[in-house]
Structure formats: structure tokens, C-alpha cells
Amino acid sequence: HEHHSDCTQHCHQVKVSEEPVHHHHEHRNLHDIAHIITHSDLHDKIKMQSLQVFTALAEAEAKVHGKTVDEVHFHEVGAIDTIIDIAGCVLALEYLGIEKIFVSNIHTGSGFVNCAHGLMPVPAPATAELLQGLQHSHGKIEKELTTPTGAALMKVLAVSTNDIPQGFSGSKIAYGAGTWDLEIPNVLRISIGELEAEAGGELLVAECNIDDMNGELYPYVQERLLQAGALDCWLTPIIMKKGRPAQTLSVLLDPQNLDQLTDILLTETTSLGVRYYAVHRHINYRKVTIVSLPEGEVRIKYAQMDGKIVNIAPEFEDCKVLALKSGHSLKTIMQAAAAAAEAQLEQ
Incomplete structure (x- = not known):
């Protein structure tokens, strides 16, 4: 930018x-x-x-x-x-x-x-x-x-x-032009597209057990981790020593992001340490599109496996906004969005 x-x-x-x-x-x-x-x-x-x-x-x-x-x-x-x-x-x-x-x-x-x-x-x-x-x-x-x-x-x-990420497939290009007349094109170019994830590959799970942190802090910490590159983040209720109720905060990440995400865990939580271990995963190819409803637009995420659509998920936040604006129930908006997405696939 x-x-x-x-x-x-x-x-x-x-x-x-x-x-x-x-x-x-x-x-x-x-x-x-x-x-x-x-x-x-x-x-x-x-x-x-x-x-x-x-x-x-x-x-x-x-x-x-x-x-x-x-x-x-x-x-x-x-x-x-x-x-x-x-x-x-x-x-x-x-x-x-x-x-x-x-x-x-x-x-x-x-x-x-x-x-x-x-x-x-x-x-x-x-x-x-x-x-x-x-x-x-x-x-x-x-x-x-x-x-x-x-x-x-x-x-x-x-x-x-250094370069366009491997597996990137562009769908749209946009330019923003500056007002100065320079020796080189005074423009910023943005490419929007999809990044096809690898079918496998080694990742890490970093986690820590926490029994003394205000519960209001967890959503903030999770947002920080996801924004810093965590692939997923979740909480698991556990019982620690002396029968204390606690939470395990787990983070799925690329090995190259370990240090940065560990720093966040150790500075934003009350944990004194972080453990991590290697895992493997297989994920479906995902694609995002937009459907139009009478109430407005909703983003739809498709999941594909072997070239076939195996899941259709309307964007929750979009449906929430339309439900509040229209007075219709949230489930009605989500059902209508899913139906519109299926109809779009059949065209």
C-alpha cells in the first residue's frame, strides 16, 4: 500500500x-x-x-x-x-x-x-x-x-x-493512481484472487494452559493471533492440578510464524510458557462468491473436493446485518443465501 x-x-x-x-x-x-x-x-x-x-x-x-x-x-x-x-x-x-x-x-x-x-x-x-x-x-x-x-x-x-505466492490464481486487478508525474508509473496495483492451499504439509500447534486469566481477554488474544498469521485458534476447557478449572489455548500455525505468535501468547496472556508440536492436515479447496438477496448481498464460501462442491457456507456477519436491517430472522436470511448459492451453481 x-x-x-x-x-x-x-x-x-x-x-x-x-x-x-x-x-x-x-x-x-x-x-x-x-x-x-x-x-x-x-x-x-x-x-x-x-x-x-x-x-x-x-x-x-x-x-x-x-x-x-x-x-x-x-x-x-x-x-x-x-x-x-x-x-x-x-x-x-x-x-x-x-x-x-x-x-x-x-x-x-x-x-x-x-x-x-x-x-x-x-x-x-x-x-x-x-x-x-x-x-x-x-x-x-x-x-x-x-x-x-x-x-x-x-x-x-x-x-x-518476494514474489507472487505459489498457488495464487488472480481473478481481478485494480489500479490506484497518484497525482505526481514521476519517471515510473505512479500507480499501486492490487491483484485479488484465490490461493490454492497445499493438500498436506507439516504445521505446528502451539498451546498453553491458563487458569488465572480474565475470560474477557480471550477474544482479544484470539483476534491478535489470527491477525498475526495463525491459521486457527481455539479454547478447550480442562481441569488442572488441585482441581482448578482452566482453558487450553491452542493455535494452528506455519512454523515460520512460531516466534511471532509465541510472543503474543506470552505477552497477552498470563501463561508462563508455550509448548508446540508438529501436525499434518488435509484441507478442501475454498472459493468465495457473492449472491444477491432482496435484502442485500451475502458472501458465500464454497468448499470443493475432487472438483465437487461439498459445502456451502453463507458469511455469518453479512447475514446478521441483513437480518437486523430487514427484521427477518437470521436463520431465514442464512437459508435464503444458501438456496441462492445453490441456484447460482446450477446456472
Whole structure:
């Protein structure tokens, strides 16, 4: 995601307070923005992912300025723009049924720009901080081609890759054009498609037993794990020593993600350790499409085995929205969506 914008405008977006925080109408900090997002009509997954991106952005700004997150203020206009950018991107991904994002080498641009703090190298300090762990390069263009907002989106939502992932089959391509006339095409290209999973392969299950954690924390931890690349995550009630009721938190993952996901388990839960072991799996090929009902659109996930459809599953969140909007029961909407999907297959 390369967000092409005027750097002078962007660099004035963030202000770092040198004094205790006093709330004024022209500035918003992370807490203020979190309040706006959490009290919106967006569903919980969109809220959580949007807040994760905003938190990454605020943490990067705070780190490069040597301040706390609460001391980072977003100017009013900049905050509104950034809320729309971030929440809009996350909402679009959910609407399109995107399950995973792969990003190739990110061009940051090069040279210097005049910011509120003086002359700064490209990428801007916060952008450079956010791009750690992602493949990126300066290139020959002396412009700011990647802003902190774009870098934060990729930091939280994407996985870095050298090439198009093996097994990827594209179905649609879209372009976003910048306003600058550069030596190279000033466009961002996005390919949407399906990634055919391997029939087998060795994976890992990492798990920990927990008997002393507030139950309200589990959904948050599971969202963090899934967003960081976990293939699945589940809880199993168990009885530990001395008859204590507890939960086993289990995570299915690719071996390459073990360290990152283990860090989340050890920092976001009360567990003092994590165990892991190898497993194998076989999965059906999946395909997502959209059906239209009188109440609105619903995404449908098909599961195929040996070229035959073996399962049809309407997207729960889509059906929930239509049920609440129309006044029909949720089960009626789900049944109608499944029937429409079957009819679509017969055409």
C-alpha cells in the first residue's frame, strides 16, 4: 500500500506534546480516536483491526519522538482523514472477503522533505520504524512514496513476500493512481484472487494452559493471533492440578510464524510458557462468491473436493446485518443465501 500524498501536509498531521495533555477541539490523541471507532456502527472485527493499525501508527510516532503514545496528537483534519483511510481500507477488505494480504517490495522513495520538525530524510522516521520487518527499498524517485499511514496498514495487515505466492490464481486487478508525474508509473496495483492451499504439509500447534486469566481477554488474544498469521485458534476447557478449572489455548500455525505468535501468547496472556508440536492436515479447496438477496448481498464460501462442491457456507456477519436491517430472522436470511448459492451453481 503506497499512499501518495504531499509530504508537507502529512508531516503536519502529528503533534507531540511537550506538556501534560490538555484536550482541545483541534487535536485528538489515540484514546480519542479509539472512542470514535469503538462507538461507531462498524462490527467488532473492523473496529479491532482499525485500532490495531492506529495503535501501530501512534506507537511509531511516539518512539521516534521519545514520547508516550498519549502525548502523540493527531490534528483534527489529519485525524479524520486517517480514520477514513484506515477504517475504509479494513472495511473494504472485509467486504471483499480478503483473508490474507501479501505485499511485495515497498518503494519508499528517497531524498529529503521539509516537515514541521525541519528537513527529514525519506522515508520519514515513523514510516521507517513501521517498515521494519517488511521488504522495502528507496529506489531512485526523490519523493515520499510511502507515508506512515500506508506503512501502518501494511505492518498490521500484510505479509511480506518476494514474489507472487505459489498457488495464487488472480481473478481481478485494480489500479490506484497518484497525482505526481514521476519517471515510473505512479500507480499501486492490487491483484485479488484465490490461493490454492497445499493438500498436506507439516504445521505446528502451539498451546498453553491458563487458569488465572480474565475470560474477557480471550477474544482479544484470539483476534491478535489470527491477525498475526495463525491459521486457527481455539479454547478447550480442562481441569488442572488441585482441581482448578482452566482453558487450553491452542493455535494452528506455519512454523515460520512460531516466534511471532509465541510472543503474543506470552505477552497477552498470563501463561508462563508455550509448548508446540508438529501436525499434518488435509484441507478442501475454498472459493468465495457473492449472491444477491432482496435484502442485500451475502458472501458465500464454497468448499470443493475432487472438483465437487461439498459445502456451502453463507458469511455469518453479512447475514446478521441483513437480518437486523430487514427484521427477518437470521436463520431465514442464512437459508435464503444458501438456496441462492445453490441456484447460482446450477446456472
